[in-house]
Amino acid sequence: MAKKIFQRPKYLKKAVFHYCPGCGHSILHRLVAEVLEELDIGERTIGIPPAGCAVLAYNYFDVDMGEAPHGRGAAVATGVKRTLPDRIVFSYQGDGDIAAIGTAETIHAANRGENITVIFVNNGCYGMTGGQMAPTTLIGQNSTTTPGGRDVKRDAAPIDLSEMLAIARGSVYIERTAISSPKNIRRTKRALTKAFKTQMAGLGFSLIEVLSPCPVNWKMSPVDAAKWIDDTMTQTFPLKVIKDEVGKLD
Amino acid sequence: MxxxxxxxxxxxxxxxxxxxxxxxxxxxxxxxxxxxxxxxxxxxxxxxxxxxxxxxxxxxxxxxxxxxxxxxxxxxxxxxxxxxxxxxxxxxxxxxxxxxxxxxxxxxxxxxxxxxxxxxxxxxxxxxxxxxxxxxxxxxxxxxxxxxxxxxxxxxxxxxxxxxxxxxxxxxxxxxxxxxxxxxxxxxxxxxxxKSWILDxxxxxxxxxxxxxxxxxxxxxxxxxxxxxxxxxxxxxIPMSESYMTSDANMIVIAYGTAARIAKGAVKRVRELGLKVGLLRPITLWPFPNRPLKELSRHVREFLVFEMNMGQMIDDVKLALEGRGNVHFYGRPGGIISTPDEIAKTINSIYHRQHLEED
CATH class of the missing domain: 3.40.50.970 (Thiamin diphosphate (ThDP)-binding fold, Pyr/PP domains)
Structure with missing residues (x-):
């Protein structure tokens, strides 16, 4: 009798992802769904998708999902979590959503120590609107609004949102990982698990920043995009635990 | 209790x-x-x-x-x-x-x-x-x-x-x-x-x-x-409104909120002078209480809208009246609070200019 060793996670719907070939969202969705299943929290989880490519996350996650206005994920999540403190609440936000238009909401939620988990997908561009410069676009990186490459004087340097959030007194666990190799994908899943466990233990604000490929807007093949994350993107955004006041969790 | x-x-x-x-x-x-x-x-x-x-x-x-x-x-x-x-x-x-x-x-x-x-x-x-x-x-x-x-x-x-x-x-x-x-x-x-629709x-x-x-x-x-x-x-x-001394009125003041309280004082003053003036006070602004206005327009010709602005609700009054009756406006914007006497004077002047005392 054949043993089933790989299947659709419980909390992913039977739907075909709309994401582009090589996009990191599909992998990350799967990881989040696996973690919800392994921690057995899917039936008490509420997810807050952003405006951006991942707005349609509600078509894929088989948990309660409430769409937030652009950038307001952390504020909406705050409202849900404070109303239902025993539920698990996560927001899933892109770099433009969380680090440009929603910076204030994010910083203040972190500083309040809201007991929520934020998944911050950093692909260095505005994907859904066609590849404009994001707050996290690298210096020299081309985008449709930085045609000659991002220029520090004209366009500012990329923003280190996760490091900024680590300064916030209410944040307890912040890690930057990547969807670029099997090893990094496994690390991302470990980080997500710890972030949700942090929330389950009621310890405060947790955030996982995930460097994620956007081959279409980067104008690269999926393989080259993954390599570019490891070789180039991580030089500006190094993979590391940025803040950990949680320690080991069972 | x-x-x-x-x-x-x-x-x-x-x-x-x-x-x-x-x-x-x-x-x-x-x-x-x-x-x-x-x-x-x-x-x-x-x-x-x-x-x-x-x-x-x-x-x-x-x-x-x-x-x-x-x-x-x-x-x-x-x-x-x-x-x-x-x-x-x-x-x-x-x-x-x-x-x-x-x-x-x-x-x-x-x-x-x-x-x-x-x-x-x-x-x-x-x-x-x-x-x-x-x-x-x-x-x-x-x-x-x-x-x-x-x-x-x-x-x-x-x-x-x-x-x-x-x-x-x-x-x-x-x-x-x-x-x-x-x-x-x-x-x-x-x-x-x-609730059957919440996220919990x-x-x-x-x-x-x-x-x-x-x-x-x-x-x-x-x-x-x-x-x-x-x-x-x-x-x-849900449209809601209060009608005050409107049954025999031949002129109606329309005002809401604080303006309506001031207007009510004005209506009391002009009633003492024998002017047949009433007040319609919308309580729901949306939906606007069209029906009472429409009914009043059967026997009232002159309407005065009083607002603490330069004229906003007056649009809804005109929409409700659909051209029946003359719509006048008096407004004080910017945080100025009119007195009942001020409104009473305005009512008085419209009332007499339109020869309503002859009705």
Missing amino acids: SKKVLMRGSQAIGEAAVRAGCRFYAGYPITPQNELTEYMAEAMDGLNDGTFIQAESELAAINMVIGASMAGARAMTSSSSPGISLKQEGISFLAAQELPAVIVNTMRGGPGLGNIAPSQSDYFQATRGGGHGDYRTIVLAPASGQELADLTRTAFEYADKYRSPVLILGDGMMGQMMEPIVFPEPIDVRTFSP GAKGRPSRIILSLLLNPPEQEDLNWRLARKYEIITRE
Whole structure:
């Protein structure tokens, strides 16, 4: 009798992802769904998708999902979590959503120590609107609004949102990982698990920043995009635990 | 039986909200309504199931309300004119996602930062949706402390019944004035019937989605039709107004909120002089009480709209009258409060110029 060793996670719907070939969202969705299943929290989880490519996350996650206005994920999540403190609440936000238009909401939620988990997908561009410069676009990186490459004087340097959030007194666990190799994908899943466990233990604000490929807007093949994350993107955004006041969790 | 208590208007809204089962409040400081925010801070602190958050911005406050409403709480935020502008993004989402919420606007003089004096500057913003998109919000316009308390209860009921944001439109004068109020008995929130649409975790049921992105035009059209049908029902079911000395009147003053109280004083004064003048006071601004105006227009020719602005509700009066009767306007914007004598003089001059004493 054949043993089933790989299947659709419980909390992913039977739907075909709309994401582009090589996009990191599909992998990350799967990881989040696996973690919800392994921690057995899917039936008490509420997810807050952003405006951006991942707005349609509600078509894929088989948990309660409430769409937030652009950038307001952390504020909406705050409202849900404070109303239902025993539920698990996560927001899933892109770099433009969380680090440009929603910076204030994010910083203040972190500083309040809201007991929520934020998944911050950093692909260095505005994907859904066609590849404009994001707050996290690298210096020299081309985008449709930085045609000659991002220029520090004209366009500012990329923003280190996760490091900024680590300064916030209410944040307890912040890690930057990547969807670029099997090893990094496994690390991302470990980080997500710890972030949700942090929330389950009621310890405060947790955030996982995930460097994620956007081959279409980067104008690269999926393989080259993954390599570019490891070789180039991580030089500006190094993979590391940025803040950990949680320690080991069972 | 509740007994009469003397209370400031802003605080009366707070007390009435708590008694209506409001368990979530998020707000940002802005004058002239800070007493409400402060009242909610203390009141929620005293409840084991209440949440008060002083948000970092008006935007954050309304979005926290969105989250609380998604999770099933009776939720409220409040502000004053410039702050309400900032909340409009969230109000549009509340309408699109059909989420109940109560938003209090203690209006002040504007545009821009304006001032902090009582005004009715935001009638257009309140009654025309305010944010982007094709939607309406229910707008209640109390005119006394007692009505602030009563209509706050009503606001929460309508918000839940119609799954819609409800605005309470007051002004700094109403917010600051102390009046005797009898509060309705508190509702035990455990007696609320469970909401079938909230996000509280998909345990033993299919997962739910609350969204407003409808990329497929037919789906967006479906939402717009559903909202339109809801607005038709609301327009049929809830228009409210007060008629004062209108039965024999040949001239009608139309005013709401604080302006209506001033106008009532003016009507009393001109009645003493023998002028047959009445007052129609809209209590719901949207839906506008068209019917009583239409009925009055059968025997009344002259209408005077009095507002604490440069003329906003007058558009709705004209729409309700559909060309029957002459519509005059008197307004003082910028936080200037007219006296009943001032309005009485205006009434008098129109009354005689139109030879109404001969009717």
